Amino acid sequence: MTETHDRQAGGPVPTLATVAGEAGVSRQTVSNALNNPELLKADTLERVQAVIDKLGYTPNRAARQLRTRSSHLIGLRFEQAEEGTSNALMDRFLHSLVETTARTGHHVLLFSGDPSDPLEGYDELLRSTAVDAFVVTDTYAGTPQAGFLQRRGAPFVTFGRPWDDPAADHAWVDVDGAAGGRLATEHLIEQGHERIAWLGWEKSSRIGEDRRSGWTGALHDANRDTFGLGVRITDNVDAARMAAHSLLDDTGPHRITGFACASDTIGIGVLHACAERGLRPGADVGVVGFDDSLGAQVIWPGLTSVRQPLEQVAVELVAILHQVLSHKPIEDHGKMLTPSLVVRRSSMRQ
Amino acid sequence: MTETHDRQAGGPVPTLATVAGEAGVSRQTVSNALNNPELLKADTLERVQAVIDKLGYTPNRAARQLRTRSSHLIGLRFEQAEEGTSNALMDRFLHSLVETTARTGHHVLLFSGDPSDPLEGYDELLRSTAVDAFVVTDTYAGTPQAGFLQRRGAPFVTFGRPWDDPAADHAWVDVDGAAGGRLATEHLIEQGHERIAWLGWEKSSRIGEDRRSGWTGALHDANRDTFGLGVRITDNVDAARMAAHSLLDDTGPHRITGFACASDTIGIGVLHACAERGLRPGADVGVVGFDDSLGAQVIWPGLTSVRQPLEQVAVELVAILHQVLSHKPIEDHGKMLTPSLVVRRSSMRQ
DNA sequence: ATGAAAGCGCTAACAA
DNA sequence: TTGTTAGCGCTTTCAT
Numbered sequence: 001m002t003e004t005h006d007r008q009a010g011g012p013v014p015t016l017a018t019v020a021g022e023a024g025v026s027r028q029t030v031s032n033a034l035n036n037p038e039l040l041k042a043d044t045l046e047r048v049q050a051v052i053d054k055l056g057y058t059p060n061r062a063a064r065q066l067r068t069r070s071s072h073l074i075g076l077r078f079e080q081a082e083e084g085t086s087n088a089l090m091d092r093f094l095h096s097l098v099e100t101t102a103r104t105g106h107h108v109l110l111f112s113g114d115p116s117d118p119l120e121g122y123d124e125l126l127r128s129t130a131v132d133a134f135v136v137t138d139t140y141a142g143t144p145q146a147g148f149l150q151r152r153g154a155p156f157v158t159f160g161r162p163w164d165d166p167a168a169d170h171a172w173v174d175v176d177g178a179a180g181g182r183l184a185t186e187h188l189i190e191q192g193h194e195r196i197a198w199l200g201w202e203k204s205s206r207i208g209e210d211r212r213s214g215w216t217g218a219l220h221d222a223n224r225d226t227f228g229l230g231v232r233i234t235d236n237v238d239a240a241r242m243a244a245h246s247l248l249d250d251t252g253p254h255r256i257t258g259f260a261c262a263s264d265t266i267g268i269g270v271l272h273a274c275a276e277r278g279l280r281p282g283a284d285v286g287v288v289g290f291d292d293s294l295g296a297q298v299i300w301p302g303l304t305s306v307r308q309p310l311e312q313v314a315v316e317l318v319a320i321l322h323q324v325l326s327h328k329p330i331e332d333h334g335k336m337l338t339p340s341l342v343v344r345r346s347s348m349r350q
Numbered sequence: 351m352t353e354t355h356d357r358q359a360g361g362p363v364p365t366l367a368t369v370a371g372e373a374g375v376s377r378q379t380v381s382n383a384l385n386n387p388e389l390l391k392a393d394t395l396e397r398v399q400a401v402i403d404k405l406g407y408t409p410n411r412a413a414r415q416l417r418t419r420s421s422h423l424i425g426l427r428f429e430q431a432e433e434g435t436s437n438a439l440m441d442r443f444l445h446s447l448v449e450t451t452a453r454t455g456h457h458v459l460l461f462s463g464d465p466s467d468p469l470e471g472y473d474e475l476l477r478s479t480a481v482d483a484f485v486v487t488d489t490y491a492g493t494p495q496a497g498f499l500q501r502r503g504a505p506f507v508t509f510g511r512p513w514d515d516p517a518a519d520h521a522w523v524d525v526d527g528a529a530g531g532r533l534a535t536e537h538l539i540e541q542g543h544e545r546i547a548w549l550g551w552e553k554s555s556r557i558g559e560d561r562r563s564g565w566t567g568a569l570h571d572a573n574r575d576t577f578g579l580g581v582r583i584t585d586n587v588d589a590a591r592m593a594a595h596s597l598l599d600d601t602g603p604h605r606i607t608g609f610a611c612a613s614d615t616i617g618i619g620v621l622h623a624c625a626e627r628g629l630r631p632g633a634d635v636g637v638v639g640f641d642d643s644l645g646a647q648v649i650w651p652g653l654t655s656v657r658q659p660l661e662q663v664a665v666e667l668v669a670i671l672h673q674v675l676s677h678k679p680i681e682d683h684g685k686m687l688t689p690s691l692v693v694r695r696s697s698m699r700q
Numbered sequence: 701a702t703g704a705a706a707g708c709g710c711t712a713a714c715a716a
Numbered sequence: 717t718t719g720t721t722a723g724c725g726c727t728t729t730c731a732t
Binding site for chain 3: 032
């Protein structure tokens with residue numbers, strides 16, 4: 001941090017007028033020094049800058065916001081991750097978002113809302129002009145935030161495509177779950193697994209079906225059957241463990257040895273089942289999870305997982321946000337990013 | 351959300367003046383209706399309220415902030431959790447903080463900073479009067495934020511006691527790590543373990559030493575020796591796994607069967623070592639982690655862990671913050687909270 | 701109990 | 717290139 005200024009102790013916060021007086025120019029000139037430096041004569045600019053540095057002047061946000069109608073704040077409704085699931089994406093995503101917005105002088109404002117009312121909080125922040133725009137993260141099918149914000153004419157970008165209405169014309173960024181499912185499945189094929197099961201969520205989950213479609217596609221491309229291999233369960237370790245046991249009990253022409261999973265939680269459940277049967281993950285059974293959570297990293301012997309490029313998601317989100325805010329025409333409404341595979345020992349035949 | 355108002359489509363945002371005109375009163379009366387309703391005659395208040403509801407009026411934050419010099423924003427510097435450790439505390443804490451601040455109409459503003467400069471970000475937000483106060487979370491020994499903010503006269507509360515300077519007179523909230531270590535150790539004693547090791551961090555970690563002191567204290571109170579049982583390692587799964595192996599190799603009069611750990615990451619490492627030696631967690635070996643992370647919840651067979659009352663931390667933090675902001679004398683500078691033990695199968699002898 | 705005036709600190713528009 | 721004027725929407729003070 002540059003500590004050229006004197007104001008270690010509180011004291012009166014300098015304003016434009018303070019700086020102007022000290023530098024012997026008008027307030028407007030100081031304002032220009034900050035916002036349109038190219039308008040000033042070189043030596044004037046330098047003199048004003050010197051005073052700004054000396055006084056440690058920073059424009060008052062409220063005043064600037066009142067005038068420019070821009071708060072430089074991005075609103076994000078922060079929901080708690082479900083305990084017991086290994087879904088710790090939010091942490092990583094949020095950090096990337098804070099980092100990225102900081103690069104353009106924006107900050108992230110967190111707000112909460114009653115889980116039963118997906119719109120709570122948005123309206124008030126909008127009406128009080130507290131935020132310039134929103135990043136909306138929970139856009140699973142049926143959530144009304146996008147529609148609401150669009151009707152209100154509020155700038156926003158969603159992390160998650162508009163599942164219900166592919167023709168929705170709001171901006172979005174998403175990660176290709178089908179590509180992730182395919183990545184996982186093709187990896188298991190490469191590792192020599194003959195029968196590869198999918199352990200996924202209920203059919204009502206669009207994200208789950210998307211991921212699953214990658215598994216289906218990869219198996220079909222390899223001329224393999226999916227019959228009896230796709231299982232739908234709730235996202236918890238125990239359900240996955242039991243489902244894995246029953247799949248492992250199934251002895252067809254080939255045993256099932258590959259497990260592509262819709263989440264790390266499920267993948268971990270499969271690893272538990274393996275442990276209980278004395279099967280060696282990697283050597284005997286290949287398991288791939290989804291989301292590269294902390295759980296995947298710490299569990300023995302390491303869970304191979306599909307990783308979402310959250311840093312890149314944040315970058316795209318913010319880029320689009322800036323276009324939306326500057327009322328630029330958006331060429332592409334949606335930006336689809338591709339996940340990658342983090343290979344660990346749970347899938348390495350060696 | 352109450353949707354009494356008409357403003358579904360953008361349109362001009364109503365101001366005090368709009369409401370005043372519509373209600374046939376002065377702007378000031380509308381302002382009073384909001385901030386000092388007891389000053390208005392009942393029927394005036396009711397009439398104004400009706401217009402406010404109809405128009406969906408919400409005071410402009412920038413204007414209010416400019417006037418009252420209060421942004422109702424709490425700043426929090428958001429650092430990324432280390433990948434590969436199971437420390438997912440931030441997520442839970444942040445959610446509690448957002449929830450709690452919301453109850454008094456405050457929001458959380460996230461900012462970031464170069465990890466090499468612990469002060470970055472604070473100064474600018476302060477000078478631009480963007481936030482009313484800070485919550486400071488990384489107060490391990492030697493971090494200069496508290497000192498800096500105090501010199502600047504900025505309101506703040508730290509999550510974490512002032513390790514370096516017990517006489518520091520800023521407000522803080524912390525969780526008693528020693529009590530946590532004791533809880534873990536006493537639980538292992540109760541489960542019948544004779545020799546209980548501590549797997550903790552380097553001596554330079556004050557938090558680590560605090561937690562460890564609970565282990566030492568509990569063993570001394572039970573008239574047991576700690577000699578050779580306290581191990582210091584870095585916080586990762588593999589280091590813990592190896593350390594556990596070497597402790598398990600050690601065959602004294604009694605084998606080591608209890609492991610109290612400074613983190614879940616370390617606890618998980620111990621469980622890995624058990625798996626590799628064919629030892630049954632719970633039955634053969636008792637393991638307790640720290641922080642009740644997602645990893646502890648999903649790992650097989652479930653890792654007993656010391657859980658910090660983060661929800662309560664947030665509540666206390668916000669309560670103290672309000673005292674600080676209203677310049678009330680603070681009776682206690684520090685508030686120490688007690689953690690609890692979440693028992694899972696890794697420590698259940700049964 | 702209500703209204704009028706002033707001003708928070710800034711920038712857009714215009715004048716010099 | 718620089719300065720002047722006005723006003724963003726609100727609340728504080730004072731008058732009625």
